[in-house]
Structure formats: C-alpha cells, structure tokens
Amino acid sequence: MPEGLVLLVNFVRFLVRLTVFTVRNALPLSVLAGLGWLGYRVGWVLPVVLVLVAGAGLGAWAVLDRPEFLRWVGYPARAKWRYVRVYRRDWQPVIVMAGLSRTHKGREYLPSIKRVRCGPSSDRVLVQMLKGQAPDVWEQATPNLAHGFGSSLVRVRAGGRPGRVWLEFVRKDVLATPIPALPIAAAADVDLSGLVIGRCEDGAPWRLRVQGTHVLVAGATGSGKGSVIWSVVRALLPLMIAGLVEVWAIDPKRMELSFGRALFERYGRYSDDPKGGMVELLEAAAKDMNARAEEFGGVTRSFTPSGRHAFRLIIVDELAFLTAYCPDRDLRKRAEAALAILTTQGRSVGYCVLGAQQDARKEVNNLRNLFPDRMALRLDESEQVDMILGDGARDRGAHADEISSIPQIGAGVGFVRLETTPDPVRVRAAYVSDDDISAMVTYALAHDDDQNGDTFGPAAGAA
Numbered sequence: 001m002p003e004g005l006v007l008l009v010n011f012v013r014f015l016v017r018l019t020v021f022t023v024r025n026a027l028p029l030s031v032l033a034g035l036g037w038l039g040y041r042v043g044w045v046l047p048v049v050l051v052l053v054a055g056a057g058l059g060a061w062a063v064l065d066r067p068e069f070l071r072w073v074g075y076p077a078r079a080k081w082r083y084v085r086v087y088r089r090d091w092q093p094v095i096v097m098a099g100l101s102r103t104h105k106g107r108e109y110l111p112s113i114k115r116v117r118c119g120p121s122s123d124r125v126l127v128q129m130l131k132g133q134a135p136d137v138w139e140q141a142t143p144n145l146a147h148g149f150g151s152s153l154v155r156v157r158a159g160g161r162p163g164r165v166w167l168e169f170v171r172k173d174v175l176a177t178p179i180p181a182l183p184i185a186a187a188a189d190v191d192l193s194g195l196v197i198g199r200c201e202d203g204a205p206w207r208l209r210v211q212g213t214h215v216l217v218a219g220a221t222g223s224g225k226g227s228v229i230w231s232v233v234r235a236l237l238p239l240m241i242a243g244l245v246e247v248w249a250i251d252p253k254r255m256e257l258s259f260g261r262a263l264f265e266r267y268g269r270y271s272d273d274p275k276g277g278m279v280e281l282l283e284a285a286a287k288d289m290n291a292r293a294e295e296f297g298g299v300t301r302s303f304t305p306s307g308r309h310a311f312r313l314i315i316v317d318e319l320a321f322l323t324a325y326c327p328d329r330d331l332r333k334r335a336e337a338a339l340a341i342l343t344t345q346g347r348s349v350g351y352c353v354l355g356a357q358q359d360a361r362k363e364v365n366n367l368r369n370l371f372p373d374r375m376a377l378r379l380d381e382s383e384q385v386d387m388i389l390g391d392g393a394r395d396r397g398a399h400a401d402e403i404s405s406i407p408q409i410g411a412g413v414g415f416v417r418l419e420t421t422p423d424p425v426r427v428r429a430a431y432v433s434d435d436d437i438s439a440m441v442t443y444a445l446a447h448d449d450d451q452n453g454d455t456f457g458p459a460a461g462a463a
C-alpha cells in the first residue's frame, strides 16, 4: 500500500476513535472543559472551590443515601475504572490464551467488549462474540477467564440478542455470612406470590412464590433445607394468625418440624406417625382439595384466601421417606397417589406442597417434575444439579455441588430459577434458629386471642 494512503487510513482511524471517545465521555470532558475555561477566564480559585463543593456534595449524598449514590455514581465510576484497568488491559492476552480468538490469513480476530457494569459483588461484561461462536464455547473457558481476570468465579449469561453474552465475574461471595431470621411482617405486607425468605447474590430480597405452584427443595444432609422451610413458615406466620393460611406439616425425621409442632397443631395439622398417620394426613389434604375444587368449579377460576378457604401449605420434610424408604409398600403407594393428586390439581384451589429431599435421583422421587419451582442447595454430585434445575443449569453457573459444606458459609445457600430470568440465581435463606422458632410460637400464641375468628389482610373474605 502506498505510504500516503497508510497515513490517511491511520489519520481517519484516529479521528473516528477520538469522536467515539468524546461521545462516550461527554459529561466528564464537558466538566473538565468548563472548569478549564473558568480557570482561564477568572482564575483558578473558583474552579477549585467548585470542585471542593461538588466533592462535599457527593460525600454527603454517599453518607445520606448510600444505595442511590452507589447506583448513580459509585458503580458506574467503578465500571469505567475496571474496564480500563482490568478488562480492556488484559483482554487480548486472556482471550487468546483461553482459545476464544481466531487467526485468519495472519490477522487476529478478537471478540469485543461492549459494556461493563459493576454491582456489589460482581462485574458484568457484555461481549460481542466472534461470528459463528456460541455461548457454550465461553462456558467451557470460564476457568481460564476467572484466573485471567482475577475473579473467584465466572458465569456466562444470555446477552439479550444473538451473538452476545454477558460474562459475570464474581469478585466476592456476599452470601458467605449467615443471614439472621427476617423480621415478622405485618399481615397486609405478606405476598403469597413472593414471600421474602432470604437474599439473592445481587443483594435483592429472595422472594419465593407459594401460591399457584409447588416447591421442591433438594440438598444433601446439612445443606440447610430446614432454614428454607422455617423461613417460609416465618414469612407466613402473620397470615396463619389471621386465619388465612394453614400449614400442614409431615415430619418423618421428627427433628426439623417437631420444634414448632405447637404452631402447626394450632394453625394447621401435624403428623410424624410412620405407621400411617402421615399418609392419612396427605390423603385428608387431597380429599379436602377435591371438595374445594368441586365447590369452586364453574364459580371462580382464581383463588383468594379467606377465613372459610384458607391457603394450605403442605410441608413434607423428607419426601423420599414417604415415596421410597417407607418399608410398607402400601403406604408408599398411597403417599405417592395423594402427593400426585395434590401437585397436579392443588395449585389453582389454594394448595401448595413444599417438599424437601436429600437425594435428587429419579428412583427416589419420581414426582420431581410435578414441582414447578425447584431449588438446589448443596448437592453431593454435579449430575444432580441438572436433575433438579433442568438441563444445562450447571453449565449456566449453578454449581450447587461446589457449595461449601461448612454450615457458616454454605448452609442455606442454593440456586433457583426465577421467573424473570432463565439463568440460575444464587440465593441464601435466612437462618431461623431454635430460639427464633420458640419466639415464633410464643408470638403466635400471644397474638392468637386478639385475632381468633376474624379475617385480616387485603384478600380477606373474597373467595
């Protein structure tokens, strides 16, 4: 190529880059230009005073309303900084070493960074993949990317349009410390389509739907299934006291639920009888559910809890005991039949089954697919993750088999799929201790007398 043409091409490239840089950084460049102009026209005292006043204003904002300050100033500034200092600087060598670039006819083709966003615990980098690349190539390279950019974990998320992926670089584990039991809400604030039972990795409340679904909690022994169950009961407590919710507890292990037995006996039912009592309770629930379905048939299609028709949560602490381990074959069959009826027909008439189980395998619980919402706490084997959360969940970052077995760090931590996103989200349930459960029993029984017989809450009386 003639030398003049090379110079021209480089000059045009420089102009394009300068324009892009100016447009992207219009605000800080305008401020700098304004201050420079002021300094030139009226001296440097005024710009310095302005900078100090702005700094003090930002400091006051950061102290008075930290979340908003971080949202509008802190995280965007950090994102720019990390883009320049981490991702753009190391992009080429890391991508080449991870095998994500291509060389064709001596020219190197690199995927490009479109955007960087920062949150409290992770950075998200939007990447324009090379033409012909698919997200699974990136999923295979996540260990290289994590080591290359100095993060503890990388997850690949959908990029919103074909050809793009978000890389989520986890900087620190914000769920590594236990969350104490959440405060008991007012009855009017309890939402059956989103009970707050813990926290998501991005700091948002973890909301669990119980109305219109069934929930399966899978986790190895000691993974903290009890904290999920008790956080749900705690969140429902105001509506239990108000007579709008009943909790029926089936407790084959006689450990976890027996502690709050008084609550279930007062606001629902309880059984730990292995000789048929637990199965009878399930059958009673299925029978009542059928009666309710008959009463509602042709009258109403949506369920609203009321004093006459309370929302019923059926908790089964160890599903596998009823469906696989119970020595009496007849009882196993009856339990499976009742569970199948409840899970297939109960959703629309105000029944929800919340089942827990240690073993995710099909042989142990072949009703698994009747639970629309499933969560994976710590699991023993990586293959079990997809059995619970669906195919591809582990590749999308649900590493439930890598959750720490140290209770302080990993109990109650798990992965769920939320309605809003196909990607699994890491969550931690609040820890409801034995003392908290005793306090709940005392609280409920103390409030009982005032409210017994009345109905409360916005949905009352509307069945």
Ligand SMILES: Nc1ncnc2c1ncn2[C@@H]1O[C@H](COP(=O)(O)OP(=O)(O)OP(=O)(O)O)[C@@H](O)[C@H]1O
Binding pocket: 178, 179, 219, 220, 221, 222, 223, 224, 225, 226, 227, 256, 358, 407, 408, 411, 412, 413, 428, 429, 430, 431, 432
């Ligand atoms: N959310 C939590 N945060 C912190 N620690 C927790 C949490 N949940 C449970 N733990 C701790 O972990 C221990 C085991 O929890 P838990 O008994 O709920 O597990 P599990 O899954 O029900 O086990 P198993 O199936 O053997 O009954 C508890 O004794 C408690 O100390």
